[in-house]
Amino acid sequence: MDSPSSTRKPRRGDRLEGMILRYDRRGLAHGSSGDYTFSLRTGVPGDRLGFQVHKRRRHHLDGRSAELIEEGAARVQAPCRHSESCGGCAFQSCDYGVQLEQKHLLVSEALSAAGLTDLPEVEAVLGCENPWRYRNKMEFTFGNRRWVAPHEPEGVDADFAVGLHAPGLYLKVIDLAECHIVFEQGEAILGTARELAREQQLPLWDIREHVGFLRHLVLRHGVHTGEVMVNVVTSEENCALFEPFARGLLEAHPEITTLIQSINEGVADVAVGEREIVLHGPGYIEEELLGLRFRISARSFFQTNTLQAERLFEIVREEAALNGDEVVYDLYSGAGTIALMVAPAVREVLAFEQVADAVADARLNAERNEVRNVRFFEGDVLTEIDATLAPDSVLARPDVVLVDPPRAGLHPKMVGKLLELAPERLVYVSCNLHNGAQDIAHLIEGGYRIQRIRPVDLFPHTPHVECVVTLTR
Ligand SMILES: C[S@@+](CC[C@H](N)C(=O)[O-])C[C@H]1O[C@@H](n2cnc3c(N)ncnc32)[C@H](O)[C@@H]1O
Missing domain, CATH: 2.40.50.1070 (OB fold (Dihydrolipoamide Acetyltransferase, E2P))
Structure with a gap:
């Protein structure tokens, strides 16, 4: 392995040293080494590492075979013997408080990458009380x-x-x-x-x-x-x-x-x-969530971190700012969790979900929890919403819309439908803000404004972060 001279560009196989500065949204550690930035599958912000150049792209190097030269202050002992090889929890050698700071940066980056500026401050990421054994x-x-x-x-x-x-x-x-x-x-x-x-x-x-x-x-x-x-x-x-x-x-x-x-x-x-x-x-x-009992079948989506999902739903409820008289739409409603939680505080909830088993669970969950003001619609939300938008529709238009789409975010046509529905308040729950921020940018072009940005950590030791973004018209 060669060290590059100060004049030539680094090549595959060269050995360099550098300091890790941050994580990216894929969980890679990024650092800087001289005029170059580099990324590695390992490393904790603050670590000094030696690495082998695998690929060079302009001023960025992909590194391999990293070796720890000096531990940063954020490095902790990973409890799992598979921590270096398993992609399940890439951040487990990093202090949990620093992980939360890094996730805060990832939220800000996702928003600015979508061209969103002049925003309210991104609030501190709400961390887990116990960041282990959290997956249900x-x-x-x-x-x-x-x-x-x-x-x-x-x-x-x-x-x-x-x-x-x-x-x-x-x-x-x-x-x-x-x-x-x-x-x-x-x-x-x-x-x-x-x-x-x-x-x-x-x-x-x-x-x-x-x-x-x-x-x-x-x-x-x-x-x-x-x-x-x-x-x-x-x-x-x-x-x-x-x-x-x-x-x-x-x-x-x-x-x-x-x-x-x-x-x-x-x-x-x-x-x-x-x-x-x-x-x-x-x-x-x-499972019980905030006093409600839910039936979950094998194919139903259910939040994978129960205790933190309760915090998330409390935030959604707060952000929905309900006064008892609203019509609320819950889009991408899964087994009905959010719909049932807001139901006692509103006139009516219309919930939309495409997985038949999840809708069956949701209807049963409503019945068993004696919630009578929620209607569940089964099908692709894009088509189901059309029925509510039809001029002869008897369904009430929403005052508040709660959306919790899958990682891909909204279907491009869905943003247009939301603008047609034109709720006063829209609470967007995103599990992948990189995609969610694009949707939010389109909603802002359509006349909405962000009120609050509240990230919640549901997935410690991974690069994922949930984010509740509240918009008003
Ligand atoms: C992130 S989950 C949210 C579920 C629920 N809000 C919760 O927290 O338990 C997204 C849900 O969207 C549903 N979904 C995905 N694409 C859909 C579509 N095109 N139309 C309706 N539902 C869809 C999935 O089946 C899943 O239940």
């Missing part, structure tokens, strides 16, 4: 192509893994012996699933050849109810293979309140099935 849902992958660490001896067993995909390596799965963000019983169930799959010699899915039996292990937990769902995604039903595996899980974990086998015969690497077979329990779990 985890999707693990079974795979026959294990990611092998550079220090492992040659010939190591590389055809068996249950865990998460290695970052940037879609084909490889890290065999996770521990995971500190999943709920506690979840980690133990992961271990049992691994042992049983080995003992029973169950074929693990080959993501390239599309053969094998076990595909995904999806775990869900009701934090306030203690209920646990295990959903095993397999490539076919095959009772002879599945029953002993299911029995083993239930015997080892009496805390499992429902066990589902989902059959995914397709090639797409998704942890849902075309068909579900309930082998134990009711096929769903229940």
Whole structure:
């Protein structure tokens, strides 16, 4: 490895040193080294690192094979042995307070990248009281192509893994012996699933050849109810293979309140099935949020950090500033959480969601919580909203709209529909402000103004940050 002379440009293989300054929205650590900026998959703001140049693009270098020269003040001991290889929590070597400051910067960057200036101050990111064991849902992958660490001896067993995909390596799965963000019983169930799959010699899915039996292990937990769902995604039903595996899980974990086998015969690497077979329990779990009880089935979206979702929904309720007489639209309503939470404070809520199971859960949730002023509409929100906009529609127009779209943000046509709906107040909940900020920029062009920007951390140790942006007309 060469060090570049002061006159020539750095080349692949050169070794340089530099200081990490910040994280980016993909979780990469960025720093500066002389006239160049660089990015690495590792490092904590404040660290001084040596690295090898992998690629040069103008004044930016992609680095590899980093080596810590001097620890920064923000560096902490990562509790997980997989922290350097697993992409699940890229920031776990960084002090949690510094993570929150970094997320604050990411929010500001996303807003300015969308051309949004002259805004109210971005408020401090509301952090978690406990940033560990916060995930009430985890999707693990079974795979026959294990990611092998550079220090492992040659010939190591590389055809068996249950865990998460290695970052940037879609084909490889890290065999996770521990995971500190999943709920506690979840980690133990992961271990049992691994042992049983080995003992029973169950074929693990080959993501390239599309053969094998076990595909995904999806775990869900009701934090306030203690209920646990295990959903095993397999490539076919095959009772002879599945029953002993299911029995083993239930015997080892009496805390499992429902066990589902989902059959995914397709090639797409998704942890849902075309068909579900309930082998134990009711096929769903229940969770409580801010005093309401929710039924959650395998396909329903539900916020993955229960305690922090409660903080998020309190903020949404505050920002909606309801006085008891409004018509509220909840767009992208999932299992009805936000709709049911605001219902007691308004005249009526109209909620829109496309996943049929989520809408079924939502209707049941309304009934069981004795909420009678919410109507749920099933279908693509874009088409469903058209019905409310039709001149002969009997549906009331909204005073307040709450939108909580998926990571991609709003469909481009949806912004136009929101402008036609023209609510006085619009609360945009974004789980990916990089996309959300573009939507917000269009809403501002259409006559809205931002009132408040309140980020909430639902995903410690990852680059993700949720943000509630309140707009008024
Ligand atoms: C981020 S989740 C929000 C769910 C809910 N607000 C909550 O907090 O539990 C986004 C939801 O949008 C739904 N969705 C995605 N695209 C949609 C579309 N085109 N029309 C209606 N719903 C959609 C998803 O199924 C998911 O339930």
